[in-house]
Amino acid sequence: MRVVLxxxxxxxxxxxxxxxxxxxxxxxxxxxxIVEKLAEFIEEGRxxxxxxxxxxxxxxxxxxxxxxxxGARTFTATASHGLIYMNExxxxxxxxxxxxxxxxxxxxxxxxxxxxxxxxDILAQRDTGWIQFFxxxxxxxxxxxxxxxxxxxxxxxxxxVMVGLDAFILSHTATPINVPEQExxxxxxxxxxxxxxxxxxxxxxxxxxxxxxxxxxxxxxxxQKAMERAKRVIVExxxxxxxxxGRRYSGLLDCYRCxxxxxxxxxxxxxxxxxxxxIDKLRDEGYKPGVVRIRVxxxxxxxxxxxxxxxxxxxxxxxRDLSPGLGGILYTETLTSLYDLGSRPIVQNYIAGLxxxxxxxxxxxxxxRELYRSIEEGVETIPIxxxxxxxxxx
Amino acid sequence: MSxxxxxxxxxxxxxxxxxxxPGCPASLGLRLLMKTLGPKTIVVIPACCxxxxxxxxxxxxxxxxxxxxxxxxxxxxxxxIVEALELKGRSNVNVVVWAGDGGTVDIGLQAxxxxxxxxxxxxxxxxxxxxxxxxxxxxSGATPYGAWTTTTITGKKxxxxxxPLIMAAHGIPYVATASISYPIDFITKLKKASKIYGMKYIHxxxxxxxxxxxxxxxxxxxxxxxxxxxxxxxxxxxxxIFKLNPPSNxxxxxxxxxxxxxxxxxxxxxxHLTEKNIDELQRYIDRQWETYLKLLSIGKxx
Ligand SMILES: Cc1ncc(C[n+]2csc(CCOP(=O)(O)OP(=O)(O)O)c2C)c(N)n1
Ligand SMILES: [Mg+2]
Numbered sequence: 181m182r183v184v185l186x187x188x189x190x191x192x193x194x195x196x197x198x199x200x201x202x203x204x205x206x207x208x209x210x211x212x213x214i215v216e217k218l219a220e221f222i223e224e225g226r227x228x229x230x231x232x233x234x235x236x237x238x239x240x241x242x243x244x245x246x247x248x249x250x251g252a253r254t255f256t257a258t259a260s261h262g263l264i265y266m267n268e269x270x271x272x273x274x275x276x277x278x279x280x281x282x283x284x285x286x287x288x289x290x291x292x293x294x295x296x297x298x299x300x301d302i303l304a305q306r307d308t309g310w311i312q313f314f315x316x317x318x319x320x321x322x323x324x325x326x327x328x329x330x331x332x333x334x335x336x337x338x339x340x341v342m343v344g345l346d347a348f349i350l351s352h353t354a355t356p357i358n359v360p361e362q363e364x365x366x367x368x369x370x371x372x373x374x375x376x377x378x379x380x381x382x383x384x385x386x387x388x389x390x391x392x393x394x395x396x397x398x399x400x401x402x403x404q405k406a407m408e409r410a411k412r413v414i415v416e417x418x419x420x421x422x423x424x425x426g427r428r429y430s431g432l433l434d435c436y437r438c439x440x441x442x443x444x445x446x447x448x449x450x451x452x453x454x455x456x457x458x459i460d461k462l463r464d465e466g467y468k469p470g471v472v473r474i475r476v477x478x479x480x481x482x483x484x485x486x487x488x489x490x491x492x493x494x495x496x497x498x499x500r501d502l503s504p505g506l507g508g509i510l511y512t513e514t515l516t517s518l519y520d521l522g523s524r525p526i527v528q529n530y531i532a533g534l535x536x537x538x539x540x541x542x543x544x545x546x547x548x549r550e551l552y553r554s555i556e557e558g559v560e561t562i563p564i565x566x567x568x569x570x571x572x573x574x
Numbered sequence: 575m576s577x578x579x580x581x582x583x584x585x586x587x588x589x590x591x592x593x594x595x596p597g598c599p600a601s602l603g604l605r606l607l608m609k610t611l612g613p614k615t616i617v618v619i620p621a622c623c624x625x626x627x628x629x630x631x632x633x634x635x636x637x638x639x640x641x642x643x644x645x646x647x648x649x650x651x652x653x654x655i656v657e658a659l660e661l662k663g664r665s666n667v668n669v670v671v672w673a674g675d676g677g678t679v680d681i682g683l684q685a686x687x688x689x690x691x692x693x694x695x696x697x698x699x700x701x702x703x704x705x706x707x708x709x710x711x712x713x714s715g716a717t718p719y720g721a722w723t724t725t726t727i728t729g730k731k732x733x734x735x736x737x738p739l740i741m742a743a744h745g746i747p748y749v750a751t752a753s754i755s756y757p758i759d760f761i762t763k764l765k766k767a768s769k770i771y772g773m774k775y776i777h778x779x780x781x782x783x784x785x786x787x788x789x790x791x792x793x794x795x796x797x798x799x800x801x802x803x804x805x806x807x808x809x810x811x812x813x814x815i816f817k818l819n820p821p822s823n824x825x826x827x828x829x830x831x832x833x834x835x836x837x838x839x840x841x842x843x844x845x846h847l848t849e850k851n852i853d854e855l856q857r858y859i860d861r862q863w864e865t866y867l868k869l870l871s872i873g874k875x876x
Binding site for chain 2: 201202204228229230232233234235236238239240242243244245246247248249250251252254268269272379380381383384385386387388389390391392395
């Protein structure tokens with residue numbers, strides 16, 4: 181079925197198709213339509229689920245943890261301040277290895293108040309033990325949330341998953357998307373298996389009691405191993421979904437015109453579309469750039485990224501986020517992955533689009549041309565460049 | 575048809591040999607809780623002394639399912655369990671929160687208030703040892719006026735927050751106070767609570783030898799004195815009807831109540847109190863009683 185949906189409604193439809201059983205959520209701009217739509221589905225009887233109208237995001241995640249520990253398939257959504265407010269429970273869910281799925285509408289943090297897109301909120305959660313996806317368009321939002329349940333609940337994984345979508349650019353922009361048939365999704369995603377460790381009065385277990393130093397590292401080691409296994413599972417699930425619907429997203433990384441490229445633009449989220457358009461134009465001018473869109477930030481696609489970057493002379497890393505005092509978070513993580521490559525490309529970090537500022541096609545063109553010039557002239561790159569900041573030259 | 579201790583099952587689900595301090599009221603309370611509610615019970619426990627007394631992984635002192643959860647999160651986590659069980663048709667299970675006073679009257683209050691307003695089907699028991707004991711005796715909103723704690727070394731300047739009445743103000747089906755020293759009253763209230771649908775709140779006064787500075791053999795005695803001096807009042811609010819329970823119901827007459835002095839003089843945490851401080855405590859207790867007597871005269875308060 182082809183319908184016109186906003187990113188938020190695409191997320192709600194994905195939860196509907198995934199037959200989630202317990203939703204607990206608290207409204208925040210620009211996530212509200214996700215939880216409003218789900219409340220509507222549940223009240224109209226289209227979705228047989230419980231909706232817990234909690235009094236905060238901290239409680240939203242706590243309630244979801246309780247429900248998931250009791251064996252239910254669970255979903256929530258938040259953004260920005262809501263995500264940071266629930267941070268304690270986000271860690272709890274990750275360390276408890278509960279297969280929760282959460283949509284995160286990526287939005288800037290105050291002050292000053294700003295409701296537009298930025299990735300600093302979701303990236304601040306990178307160490308919580310959650311798998312993290314970033315989507316390029318609304319179709320991918322819907323498809324990824326459905327895939328996320330399958331990945332999260334896989335015995336080899338058992339980790340919670342966040343699916344990031346950019347505020348307004350995706351959340352509030354309606355585009356035509358394909359909504360799969362319920363029977364197809366039912367075949368793809370059967371009901372959640374009752375695992376041997378759910379809360380059950382006939383099999384009493386103590387969840388998360390105190391653990392001494394001689395045992396705690398073992399839990400973290402297993403979490404790390406689950407993350408490593410998740411890479412493969414994400415690819416498998418994406419392939420299976422592709423066979424079912426005809427749509428797949430090349431697993432962890434989406435590479436655009438990279439085969440013969442000598443320069444790579446690395447991006448996350450919705451601005452990948454503009455980057456691709458810019459690259460097409462630059463190709464017409466005789467340049468040979470490509471775009472690498474990081475689809476999965478955790479587990480970080482280290483090996484896959486190294487493989488791609490081997491062929492580049494230079495890389496432009498676009499961060500719609502900032503770790504003040506260091507620079508872009510994607511930049512840092514990419515550099516870490518490339519450090520021991522035999523011959524490393526020139527790497528340049530660009531901070532762009534914070535607080536919802538546009539990153540335009542011409543910005544990308546400017547960035548790429550400038551980087552080509554640096555290669556030709558052998559100029560030293562400086563660590564961070566700011567795009568479009570008043571008084572700051574590129 | 576009042577309950578007797580011998581009516582309780584022999585079986586214990588909260589196991590002995592656990593690492594609680596001698597004279598620990600939390601351990602005693604958990605034992606009574608589980609004896610009363612039985613094995614079809616899931617207990618949610620936030621950070622508190624009861625986290626510790628479960629013992630460390632891979633062992634546990636509990637022969638019933640426990641979900642340990644973050645300090646502020648217990649009522650919300652319990653809500654999630656309740657809803658999941660209802661959805662899956664497993665609603666013949668008691669979902670209980672067992673939380674300290676800090677996790678209830680302070681950091682957990684928002685989540686508790688939300689769950690109460692939603693009337694979630696939970697038995698919430700706050701065992702009130704009147705301070706943050708897990709972290710080494712710091713004051714909480716439930717610490718009484720004058721009490722020494724490590725963050726009120728000259729005595730707390732404010733009075734205790736009256737959480738049971740705050741819970742009653744939510745209009746939930748059942749609110750009760752109880753004391754670890756009156757087990758029959760406590761288990762009767764637990765039994766009643768488990769048969770009511772919706773949010774049930776029981777506030778269990780729990781003298782702590784380690785934190786209050788008294789010998790570990792005196793937990794029960796001190797809990798009794800709290801009630802007999804009228805410092806702690808046993809009552810219940812069932813569907814809005816306020817009722818005093820024995821022995822508090824015979825303490826309406828101020829002269830029947832022992833002076834607060836007899837309760838505080840055997841606790842090290844009050845040893846520095848001046849006559850003026852003691853008078854202030856006594857006045858506070860008398861004022862509280864005036865409130866309870868008014869509620870009693872109204873009868874149905876919501
Ligand atoms: C968010 C958070 N803040 C602080 C703590 C530290 N902490 C753990 S238990 C506790 C006090 C618990 O007090 P209470 O609820 O009265 O239970 P008790 O230990 O007295 O049984 C504190 C402050 C924590 N675990 N989490
Ligand atoms: Mg306490």
